[in-house]
Amino acid sequence: MILVVEGPSAAGKSTHCARFASGQVVPELPGGMPSADWSLDETSVFWIERNVTRWTHACELEAEHELAVCDTDPLKLHYSWCLARARLTSADDFESQLSLARSAIETRRLGLADLIACQIPSSDTLRRQKEHDATRSRRTFDVNAQLAGPLREWYQALDDTDPGRVVWTWSTEPSLIRRQRYDRDLFDAWMKRLPALSA
Numbered sequence: 001m002i003l004v005v006e007g008p009s010a011a012g013k014s015t016h017c018a019r020f021a022s023g024q025v026v027p028e029l030p031g032g033m034p035s036a037d038w039s040l041d042e043t044s045v046f047w048i049e050r051n052v053t054r055w056t057h058a059c060e061l062e063a064e065h066e067l068a069v070c071d072t073d074p075l076k077l078h079y080s081w082c083l084a085r086a087r088l089t090s091a092d093d094f095e096s097q098l099s100l101a102r103s104a105i106e107t108r109r110l111g112l113a114d115l116i117a118c119q120i121p122s123s124d125t126l127r128r129q130k131e132h133d134a135t136r137s138r139r140t141f142d143v144n145a146q147l148a149g150p151l152r153e154w155y156q157a158l159d160d161t162d163p164g165r166v167v168w169t170w171s172t173e174p175s176l177i178r179r180q181r182y183d184r185d186l187f188d189a190w191m192k193r194l195p196a197l198s199a
Contacts, residue, residue, distance in 0.1 A: 111181035
């Protein structure tokens with residue numbers, strides 16, 4: 001089973017993931033950013049390939065330990081969608097990544113996790129947790145704080161499409177249920193349920 005622990009910046013995702021055995025956890029990939037002079041297509045390929053790397057790692061850990069726990073979703077399309085939904089960027093980044101992600105799902109290089117545990121604390125709680133975490137600077141916290149509402153919309157659309165695939169609390173004892181990971185029709189139905197992005 002592949003479990004995703006998801007939530008806004010400073011929600012406590014990494015802290016929760018640390019409650020699992022270290023050999024079961026797929027961390028976020030450190031560092032590395034696309035070059036500022038890359039085209040939109042080149043930048044989109046960069047991000048999708050990072051996601052593919054994390055998904056591959058999750059599948060390897062699952063094969064070894066039965067359970068892989070991802071600190072944020074390897075299918076990280078939600079970030080560009082949430083930015084556009086919050087009107088912080090245009091929808092161009094999301095649309096470019098969407099077609100690449102869809103192709104990666106068709107070829108089984110990316111997939112939908114079996115369970116997404118998403119917790120969205122209040123804005124006051126997020127700020128308080130951010131201020132008490134001396135281990136990370138969270139320079140983009142103010143931007144990311146605006147993505148909490150869209151993040152809920154993103155995963156609510158998935159849960160409406162495939163009920164039970166999303167839970168709104170974190171647990172260290174998830175039910176080990178494996179779901180369809182590479183169903184293009186399910187993915188397309190999920191995308192159609194999302195609220196419209198502004199032009």
